[in-house]
Amino acid sequence: MDLDAKIAELKAAFEKDAATVPAEQLKSRYLGREGRVRDLFVLLKSVPPEQKGAAGQKLNGIKAEFERRVEELGRTKAVAAAAGALDLTLPGRAPEFGRRHPIYSTWDAIGRVFMKLGFDVVYGPEIETEANNFEALNIPLDHPARDGFDTFYVEPPYLVRSHTSPVQIRTLRSRKPPIRVIAPGKVFRPDKPDAGHSPMFHQVEGLLVGPGITFAHLKGVLDLFAKSMWGPATSIRFRPSYFPFTEPSAEVDVSCFICGAKGCPVCKGSGWVEILGSGMVHPRVLENCGIDPEANTGFAFGMGVERIAMLKYGIPDIRRFTENHFAFLKQF
Amino acid sequence: MKVPLSWLREYVDAPASAAELAKLLVMAGTGVESIEGDVLDLEITANRADLLSMLGVAREVGVLLGKRVRIPAVTLAEGTDALGVEVEVAEPGLCPRYTARVIRGVKVGSSPAWLVQRLESAGVRPVNNVVDVTNYVLLECGQPLHAFDANLLRKIVVRRAAAGEKLTAIDGKTYLLDRDRLVIADAGRPVAIAGVMGGKESEIGPATTEVVLESAQFDPVSVRRTSRRLGLSSESSYRFERGVDYETVDWASRRAAQIILQLAGGRAAKGSVEASVPAPPRPVARVRPARVGQVLGMQVPTPRIREILAGLGCSVGGTDAALEVTAPAGRRDLRIEVDYIEEVARVEGYDRIPCDTQFGLRVAVDDPRDLVCEAVRATLTGMGAYEVLTWSFAEVGTPNRVPFWSPGPLLPLRDPQGNVDRTLRESLAPRLLEVLQTNESYREELHPVFEVAQVYFTDGKGFGERAVLGLAVPGDVLDAKGLLETLFRRLSLPFEVVPAALPFLRAGTGAEIRSGGMVLGYLGSATPGLTGLKAAAAVAEVDFGEIVRGARLGTPYRDFNRQPPVERDLNVVLAEGTPWREIEAALRAGAPAALESVRFLSEYRGKGVEPGKKAVAFSMVFRAPDRTLTGEEAEGAVKAILNSLQAKLGAALR
Numbered sequence: 001m002d003l004d005a006k007i008a009e010l011k012a013a014f015e016k017d018a019a020t021v022p023a024e025q026l027k028s029r030y031l032g033r034e035g036r037v038r039d040l041f042v043l044l045k046s047v048p049p050e051q052k053g054a055a056g057q058k059l060n061g062i063k064a065e066f067e068r069r070v071e072e073l074g075r076t077k078a079v080a081a082a083a084g085a086l087d088l089t090l091p092g093r094a095p096e097f098g099r100r101h102p103i104y105s106t107w108d109a110i111g112r113v114f115m116k117l118g119f120d121v122v123y124g125p126e127i128e129t130e131a132n133n134f135e136a137l138n139i140p141l142d143h144p145a146r147d148g149f150d151t152f153y154v155e156p157p158y159l160v161r162s163h164t165s166p167v168q169i170r171t172l173r174s175r176k177p178p179i180r181v182i183a184p185g186k187v188f189r190p191d192k193p194d195a196g197h198s199p200m201f202h203q204v205e206g207l208l209v210g211p212g213i214t215f216a217h218l219k220g221v222l223d224l225f226a227k228s229m230w231g232p233a234t235s236i237r238f239r240p241s242y243f244p245f246t247e248p249s250a251e252v253d254v255s256c257f258i259c260g261a262k263g264c265p266v267c268k269g270s271g272w273v274e275i276l277g278s279g280m281v282h283p284r285v286l287e288n289c290g291i292d293p294e295a296n297t298g299f300a301f302g303m304g305v306e307r308i309a310m311l312k313y314g315i316p317d318i319r320r321f322t323e324n325h326f327a328f329l330k331q332f
Numbered sequence: 333m334k335v336p337l338s339w340l341r342e343y344v345d346a347p348a349s350a351a352e353l354a355k356l357l358v359m360a361g362t363g364v365e366s367i368e369g370d371v372l373d374l375e376i377t378a379n380r381a382d383l384l385s386m387l388g389v390a391r392e393v394g395v396l397l398g399k400r401v402r403i404p405a406v407t408l409a410e411g412t413d414a415l416g417v418e419v420e421v422a423e424p425g426l427c428p429r430y431t432a433r434v435i436r437g438v439k440v441g442s443s444p445a446w447l448v449q450r451l452e453s454a455g456v457r458p459v460n461n462v463v464d465v466t467n468y469v470l471l472e473c474g475q476p477l478h479a480f481d482a483n484l485l486r487k488i489v490v491r492r493a494a495a496g497e498k499l500t501a502i503d504g505k506t507y508l509l510d511r512d513r514l515v516i517a518d519a520g521r522p523v524a525i526a527g528v529m530g531g532k533e534s535e536i537g538p539a540t541t542e543v544v545l546e547s548a549q550f551d552p553v554s555v556r557r558t559s560r561r562l563g564l565s566s567e568s569s570y571r572f573e574r575g576v577d578y579e580t581v582d583w584a585s586r587r588a589a590q591i592i593l594q595l596a597g598g599r600a601a602k603g604s605v606e607a608s609v610p611a612p613p614r615p616v617a618r619v620r621p622a623r624v625g626q627v628l629g630m631q632v633p634t635p636r637i638r639e640i641l642a643g644l645g646c647s648v649g650g651t652d653a654a655l656e657v658t659a660p661a662g663r664r665d666l667r668i669e670v671d672y673i674e675e676v677a678r679v680e681g682y683d684r685i686p687c688d689t690q691f692g693l694r695v696a697v698d699d700p701r702d703l704v705c706e707a708v709r710a711t712l713t714g715m716g717a718y719e720v721l722t723w724s725f726a727e728v729g730t731p732n733r734v735p736f737w738s739p740g741p742l743l744p745l746r747d748p749q750g751n752v753d754r755t756l757r758e759s760l761a762p763r764l765l766e767v768l769q770t771n772e773s774y775r776e777e778l779h780p781v782f783e784v785a786q787v788y789f790t791d792g793k794g795f796g797e798r799a800v801l802g803l804a805v806p807g808d809v810l811d812a813k814g815l816l817e818t819l820f821r822r823l824s825l826p827f828e829v830v831p832a833a834l835p836f837l838r839a840g841t842g843a844e845i846r847s848g849g850m851v852l853g854y855l856g857s858a859t860p861g862l863t864g865l866k867a868a869a870a871v872a873e874v875d876f877g878e879i880v881r882g883a884r885l886g887t888p889y890r891d892f893n894r895q896p897p898v899e900r901d902l903n904v905v906l907a908e909g910t911p912w913r914e915i916e917a918a919l920r921a922g923a924p925a926a927l928e929s930v931r932f933l934s935e936y937r938g939k940g941v942e943p944g945k946k947a948v949a950f951s952m953v954f955r956a957p958d959r960t961l962t963g964e965e966a967e968g969a970v971k972a973i974l975n976s977l978q979a980k981l982g983a984a985l986r
């Protein structure tokens with residue numbers, strides 16, 4: 001009998017069996033040590049020598065084809081079998097992950113915007129001197145300007161800073177203009193805790209000092225900040241104000257990102273939300289730090305991280321941040 | 333300060349509605365707390381003492397709207413009586429100007445309806461016609477006035493109180509005075525606390541017929557200190573603290589006397605007695621229009637600058653290159669060039685200033701602290717830990733001392749009243765454990781918590797603080813150690829844990845965390861006293877500055893071994909007290925170079941293991957750098973390791 005005919009016969013038998021016989025049985029019946037492909041190889045002995053090469057190739061081809069088919073069938077059947085046993089609606093085996101505290105992530109989010117604008121992040125100690133916390137900042141002793149800056153004293157003249165502005169003083173003294181930094185950190189004020197007050201909170205302050213820096217740059221930088229933080233449609237508004245360490249001084253509002261400036265409880269119907277204080281660094285502050293206020297101008301700004309986070313997430317009470325309930329932290 | 337629109341209109345053509353007026357003031361720097369009917373409650377910044385009166389607000393509105401301000405004309409008809417009162421100012425430094433007028437024959441009664449209504453709309457309680465006039469004029473022009481019953485007052489002395497002197501003020505309370513309190517006294521005793529409050533005894537009452545009207549200027553610092561020390565604040569002290577105007581002292585005196593005559597009758601004695609130092613010269617500032625542009629980033633034409641300054645009541649001289657500007661009376665905040673630049677910006681409107689983003693490109697420099705902190709937070713939260721934010725305060729006299737970082741006393745914090753009800757914490761551990769406790773009481777499933785924050789200490793010479801990474805972990809000390817191991821591996825920071833006696837930790841669980849011979853922190857199980865937790869918990873604190881110094885976030889690449897590994901597990905029995913560190917050392921001592929790693933699997937004591945012994949299982953990976961290891965080679969290695977364990981620790985194969 002001709003080899004080609006035998007191969008065709010074997011193929012037909014294989015396809016017939018494939019429909020009914022499990023893959024493992026197919027494998028031993030056709031590809032095993034005493035399988036039917038082996039039987040054909042035995043026939044090879046009787047093929048004339050000049051045809052042996054071509055015949056061998058044909059047999060190897062059929063063997064490879066069967067192997068591929070067996071493997072394929074095996075895989076399909078395994079999936080089918082598994083699907084019957086496995087309940088895919090069961091929850092997966094998920095590792096737990098922890099959460100970042102919303103104050104620290106808001107601090108980071110603010111910092112990222114200013115780093116994109118080339119501001120270095122600088123730090124300073126929390127225990128400070130009266131000189132750095134007040135005098136160098138043009139806040140004289142026994143002046144009503146101090147009313148907004150009630151302070152915890154460790155032992156006069158040492159205190160825990162009531163704002164991160166002393167870091168600005170340290171930076172103005174240790175670097176040369178142009179200076180472009182933000183100073184985030186913890187600050188302390190002897191306020192009774194309530195929904196809006198806390199004796200410990202966080203600020204991010206910024207400072208840009210150098211030749212030719214103007215109030216228009218202050219507006220430009222804070223406009224970029226607001227758009228980056230709350231979206232390109234956000235606008236800002238500057239209102240004159242008073243801080244002893246800046247002049248001109250300004251309070252800055254952003255268009256309400258809750259209601260799109262239409263008016264809501266958060267913006268008290270005004271369409272504007274106050275977010276920070278700012279101004280041109282007072283010439284006396286520059287002088288106090290050994291910087292020539294004629295050759296250099298600059299601006300400073302400061303914002304409360306808690307306030308930004310409360311606005312961002314709609315948290316109505318500042319005390320939530322320090323309670324550390326997992327039920328709260330899980331939401332961020 | 334409450335400003336009724338109807339009252340304000342007497343002095344200036346104000347906007348038609350309270351809301352419009354509010355908008356105008358807010359955009360010029362005066363906040364509006366609330367609007368009720370036609371009354372605005374203004375938030376006046378500490379620099380704008382001039383706005384603490386109806387006339388001051390009228391001037392501001394006038395400047396902003398370009399309207400003229402109507403100042404009431406004072407026409408006081410003085411009589412011919414002699415004053416009959418002497419004044420002596422013993423402390424001219426604390427009282428630069430003191431004036432007194434005398435009005436005789438007044439009839440004290442209630443004020444007419446218009447006056448009562450005005451005072452009430454401004455939030456001031458009516459008393460009687462004389463006192464009401466002094467309050468009315470105070471609200472009108474910002475100059476505090478005081479009326480004494482003159483029967484008891486023939487000589488007025490402005491002096492420091494003697495230590496121990498007392499005064500019962502018109503609020504009915506008695507105040508103990510000292511050398512730092514300025515008082516108004518008669519020949520013998522204080523009759524008023526200067527600039528703060530009058531005395532009960534010389535108060536104007538129904539029987540009063542003769543009035544001494546005081547109008548003065550007191551030193552702001554002295555009044556502020558006294559007001560704070562005595563815990564006594566008044567409309568008067570509020571204004572004196574912020575500074576009153578030298579020139580207005582006399583105007584207010586005549587204005588009040590005139591209205592008292594109208595409402596309470598009587599005759600004004602001739603003139604007034606005055607004790608004062610000369611009026612201080614008003615500062616003249618050089619204001620360069622070019623500098624206005626340099627600070628604001630917006631050019632304001634010089635004629636416009638002149639117009640704005642003149643509108644504020646300044647006298648403007650000098651040249652167009654450098655104006656010479658003198659502030660009007662009352663604007664004590666206008667002294668130097670930048671003060672005037674702010675005024676120009678304010679009156680022009682901040683919204684006119686453009687946004688300029690051309691301030692030069694610069695690449696921010698990463699602080700290693702931030703990079704390491706980010707890696708720490710990412711790694712720990714990635715392992716299921718929660719970042720928390722806890723108070724930097726500790727309670728006074730807390731029994732939960734954790735004096736690891738410094739043995740010194742806790743740093744007390746004093747509030748402005750001098751109370752010490754909290755200290756600065758010396759350790760993060762108590763607050764972190766408190767977080768676990770809070771969540772346990774809310775029946776939350778517990779997770780590890782961490783925070784990077786400061787701890788504080790005193791070292792005898794001064795105060796210090798240190799950034800610390802703190803961890804509190806439900807479970808035992810190995811749960812905490814595991815988190816630290818993975819974290820430190822992430823930071824490529826080698827460390828070891830060395831048992832140490834730390835009295836604030838459960839006995840036998842405490843250990844120091846060391847790296848390169850330095851102590852970086854500690855870990856251990858919390859004592860029940862420290863936590864109040866029902867569940868077991870471990871704590872750890874590590875010096876964050878040292879973590880930053882030791883961490884390597886970007887280590888160079890080393891090629892890896894591509895040969896197939898051979899794994900072998902061993903289970904040996906050895907003496908109960910043998911620490912894993914010794915077992916690992918002994919097995920490594922006997923191992924060939926092909927031993928790549930050893931991993932602890934489990935420890936077992938009990939059935940099948942004789943008492944005093946334990947079974948320890950571990951897994952080893954062998955790999956040669958250049959070829960596939962044969963089974964025989966691996967078996968040989970295991971045998972050598974077993975031999976070493978046997979020789980060094982008396983271990984037997986289980």
Ligand SMILES: [Zn+2]
Binds near residue numbers: 256264266271
């Ligand atoms: Zn809104």
